[in-house]
Amino acid sequence: MKASALVLAAAAFWAVTATIVVIFLLGDDTPDCTPAPTTGSGSSVLVADAQPAPGPAVPFGTKVWPVEPGKYVISDVFGARGGTHMGVDLAAPEGTPIYAAMDGVVRESGPASGFGDWIVIDSNDNGAPVGTVYGHMYESGLLVHAGDPVKAGQQIATVGTNGQSTGPHLHFEVYVDGGRLTGGRAIDPVPWLNGASTPSSGGGAPAAPAPVCASTPGGGGDNLQPGKVPPDFEPWYRKAGALCPQISSSLLAAQGRQEGGWSPDGGANVTALSSTGAQGPAQFMPGTWSSWGTPVDDQGNPSGPPGTGDVHKPSDAIMAQGRFMCHIASAIDGWIAEGKVTWSGDRRVLYLAGYNAGEGAVLASGGFPTGHSDYEVQTRPYADNILAMEPEYRALA
Numbered sequence: 001m002k003a004s005a006l007v008l009a010a011a012a013f014w015a016v017t018a019t020i021v022v023i024f025l026l027g028d029d030t031p032d033c034t035p036a037p038t039t040g041s042g043s044s045v046l047v048a049d050a051q052p053a054p055g056p057a058v059p060f061g062t063k064v065w066p067v068e069p070g071k072y073v074i075s076d077v078f079g080a081r082g083g084t085h086m087g088v089d090l091a092a093p094e095g096t097p098i099y100a101a102m103d104g105v106v107r108e109s110g111p112a113s114g115f116g117d118w119i120v121i122d123s124n125d126n127g128a129p130v131g132t133v134y135g136h137m138y139e140s141g142l143l144v145h146a147g148d149p150v151k152a153g154q155q156i157a158t159v160g161t162n163g164q165s166t167g168p169h170l171h172f173e174v175y176v177d178g179g180r181l182t183g184g185r186a187i188d189p190v191p192w193l194n195g196a197s198t199p200s201s202g203g204g205a206p207a208a209p210a211p212v213c214a215s216t217p218g219g220g221g222d223n224l225q226p227g228k229v230p231p232d233f234e235p236w237y238r239k240a241g242a243l244c245p246q247i248s249s250s251l252l253a254a255q256g257r258q259e260g261g262w263s264p265d266g267g268a269n270v271t272a273l274s275s276t277g278a279q280g281p282a283q284f285m286p287g288t289w290s291s292w293g294t295p296v297d298d299q300g301n302p303s304g305p306p307g308t309g310d311v312h313k314p315s316d317a318i319m320a321q322g323r324f325m326c327h328i329a330s331a332i333d334g335w336i337a338e339g340k341v342t343w344s345g346d347r348r349v350l351y352l353a354g355y356n357a358g359e360g361a362v363l364a365s366g367g368f369p370t371g372h373s374d375y376e377v378q379t380r381p382y383a384d385n386i387l388a389m390e391p392e393y394r395a396l397a
């Protein structure tokens with residue numbers, strides 16, 4: 001592993017890696033290694049939706065996925081586009097059912113600037129006002145009217161691509177401390193949906209718990225689906241994905257997407273500089289870059305000493321990201337073998353936690369980092385969201 005030659009400047013390494021930060025704080029409890037459970041065929045879901053089947057009473061505050069898990073891919077995340085994207089985009093074919101995420105009352109149902117047609121629902125989450133917004137539907141896809149009461153899991157619309165939209169998807173927003181039109185504050189919908197029920201259950205049954213992935217799906221290697229990242233990034237994710245068996249190019253690409261260094265429309269935001277000082281496509285902090293950043297040759301091999309590359313250049317940044325991730329994976333695998341870290345699930349969760357929080361935090365906790373709220377509100381969603389996106393970058397088998 002080429003990274004081994006670069007571990008020389010490791011003294012300050014754990015300290016500085018702890019300062020790597022992410023721009024977006026995201027989460028998703030959908031594991032990438034298992035198809036989401038679906039109950040019944042698509043058609044039975046459609047039939048059941050207009051009037052959800054009578055089932056167990058929906059507990060107060062129950063949340064339901066607005067699109068059935070397994071029927072969408074996350075095509076853009078909360079906070080994207082320079083912080084202006086106030087929701088999550090769930091890409092799904094036109095006509096896919098959209099469900100009310102909570103019991104509530106429809107506040108708006110009709111045209112809205114940029115949204116095509118939208119639906120705004122005001123809800124009450126165990127005493128706290130909450131709002132949900134559903135966008136890009138066509139008028140013909142609206143199944144509820146302003147003033148209608150709705151139940152969690154009730155179909156309210158179908159997916160469209162109306163308004164400022166480049167393809168069929170549900171744009172879904174969540175507001176807390178008020179609704180969308182009543183002074184609420186937008187939050188990342190994905191962690192909010194953590195533990196939500198599947199709509200086909202009628203909202204009464206919790207979604208199946210995330211199965212444990214015992215292996216490392218995808219493994220390492222160049223498994224990148226062509227055309228999924230900007231052209232000047234693609235060869236480097238391919239080369240970096242070949243550095244070690246634990247870290248694939250699809251994982252690195254999903255991580256790059258999460259870090260916000262480029263956007264899926266091909267716009268490479270290589271000069272991204274977060275408020276915390278993280279830089280470039282892999283969001284390296286300067287201290288970490290001084291240990292891991294190097295210029296690279298055409299093959300991606302380091303061609304200079306650590307700290308001398310260009311953190312904004314896709315080649316240098318992505319190869320450093322790959323070397324760093326491989327180093328973390330190797331260290332964590334060693335700790336697991338030695339019994340210092342206990343983990344029976346997908347090890348990529350720990351590798352990503354090591355990138356986000358510092359591998360020392362994994363070692364100190366003997367597993368996923370604990371003992372600081374940042375690990376719950378930032379590191380865990382960071383890892384979960386990358387693993388949720390990773391299959392989207394994987395070449396079709």
Ligand SMILES: [Zn+2]
Binds near residue numbers: 076085087088171172
């Ligand atoms: Zn959107």
